[in-house]
Amino acid sequence: MSKLPILAITSGDPAGSGPEITIKAFLNGNIHNICRPLVIGDTCVLKQAINFVGAEDKLQINTIHDISEAQFAPNVIDVYDIGLIRDYNSIGVGTINAIAGEAAFNYVITAIDLAMRNIVDGTITNAISKEAINLAGHHYSGHTEIYAEYTHTKKYCMMLAHNDFRVAHVSTHVSLREACDLCKKDRVLEVIGLANQACLAVDIKQPKVAVAGLNPHCGEHGLFGNEEIDEIIPAIEAAKELGINAIGPCPPDTVFSQAIGGWYDIVVCMYHDQGHIPTKVQGFVYNREKQQWNSVAGVNITLGLPIVRVSVDHGTAYDHAGKGDANELSLVNAIEYGAKLSSNRHNKGE
The missing domain is CATH 3.40.718.10 (Isopropylmalate Dehydrogenase)
Structure with missing residues (x-):
């Protein structure tokens, strides 16, 4: 004891x-x-x-x-x-x-x-x-x-986890408009590093870190936004140079299903709801017939x-x-x- x-x-x-x-x-x-x-x-x-x-x-x-x-x-x-x-x-x-x-x-x-x-x-x-x-x-x-x-x-971020599904956030409690402005190379790289360390801390030997895009279809080569080109891809490349297995940018509409399927150990998300919604869809289960929650599961961890x-x-x-x-x-x-x-x-x- x-x-x-x-x-x-x-x-x-x-x-x-x-x-x-x-x-x-x-x-x-x-x-x-x-x-x-x-x-x-x-x-x-x-x-x-x-x-x-x-x-x-x-x-x-x-x-x-x-x-x-x-x-x-x-x-x-x-x-x-x-x-x-x-x-x-x-x-x-x-x-x-x-x-x-x-x-x-x-x-x-x-x-x-x-x-x-x-x-x-x-x-x-x-x-x-x-x-x-x-x-x-x-x-x-x-x-x-x-x-x-x-x-x-000074350097920290939020991580949510439900069983072996994990997400880490570039931004959290700010407006969506401000969240887009916070999607910068240095911050994305910082969170990729924290996400990698978090996986190592729970004994994942070679973490696979997926990085979600900010825009629909990851910007479609600049058609729907340039954040992937200007900020996210350079952060991923810098992470790779540090020896981190960073993958992406990955389209947000599929990356979470892939993570659930075991493709990745953690997903770096660009804003609050991008990470919270898929985590809570898994962990929060409501029983229609009984009109009550069968489970309200999942955890929130502060990294760094x-x-x-x-x-x-x-x-x-x-x-x-x-x-x-x-x-x-x-x-x-x-x-x-x-x-x-x-x-x-x-x-x-x-």
């Missing part, structure tokens, strides 16, 4: 479904076999989440303020208590508000601090509301930007950081908050992925 990585798991926006998803993930018997989990949050919120899920007889809370107090025992949730919320009724369950945003932001920076000081081996994040944290006065467009600032990281950060690949699900029916599969996936990345880093002496 002592050799398993310690993972700091933020409980997410306390007004959302994150606390309940966290509880449900702990009901998964495999978690303690792959890591030593530590939840960053507020005790009163996690206790209420246990009630919502109906796990009062299955789990108990161990409130701690120092890692030495953690039990890391099955059926015990070690909660590193931030102490911001003492009254559950104050957080406005199911609503976007500054109180919950302030708490969620502090959970994240606490997890980052613990990882930067090598107290924990990796971090796992539940969903936050960008609007809520901005209402609280913290002006970030998401987790990725918070992690970049608090770890002093000095610490491990893996996240759920969905939002706060305010509409499920307090009902105990939110799907925990993405968080379970994130914990599994985080445990593997943390263990590999340790084994490589990073």
Whole structure:
């Protein structure tokens, strides 16, 4: 047990479904076999989440303020208590508000601090509301930007993964018009390099990195745009000179099907939805007959950081908050992925 990585798991926006998803993930018997989990949050919120899920007889809370107090025992949730919320009724369950945003932001920076000081081996994040944290006065467009600032990281990108399907993004939380302007050789090359490193980190020996085009049909030799000619192809050629097996530009309407079929290990995408849509089409499965989600799977990983950060690949699900029916599969996936990345880093002496 002592050799398993310690993972700091933020409980997410306390007004959302994150606390309940966290509880449900702990009901998964495999978690303690792959890591030593530590939840960053507020005790009163996690206790209420246990009630919502109906796990009062299955789990108990161990409130701690120092890692030495953690039990890391099955059926015990070690909660590193931030102490911001003492009254559950104050957080406005199911609503976007500054109180919950302030708490969620502090959970994240606490997890980052613990990882930067090598107290924990990796971090796992539940969903936050960008609007809520901005209402609280913290002006970030998401987790990725918070992690970049608090770890002093300049070169980073977002990667999504579902099983062996992976995508990395040149741009994320910007307008589509701005995303086109950000499609520059240096940035494309940077993300190709980060994508290649990510594959190596999960023991893929010779990664095949596909690079998606920006325009329909990859611009059709300049007929539908010149970004492929001026920026993307030069980036691919530069990556090849560095010894990276970069392939493309590949037409976006076929490259993801090819990746699913095993042609590539990862696809470099030019903008947010180009990568998010194919990943979520695979991982998010809705049952028409039962009118419920069979699965909400997949993970979000920030590449280029000095610490491990893996996240759920969905939002706060305010509409499920307090009902105990939110799907925990993405968080379970994130914990599994985080445990593997943390263990590999340790084994490589990073």
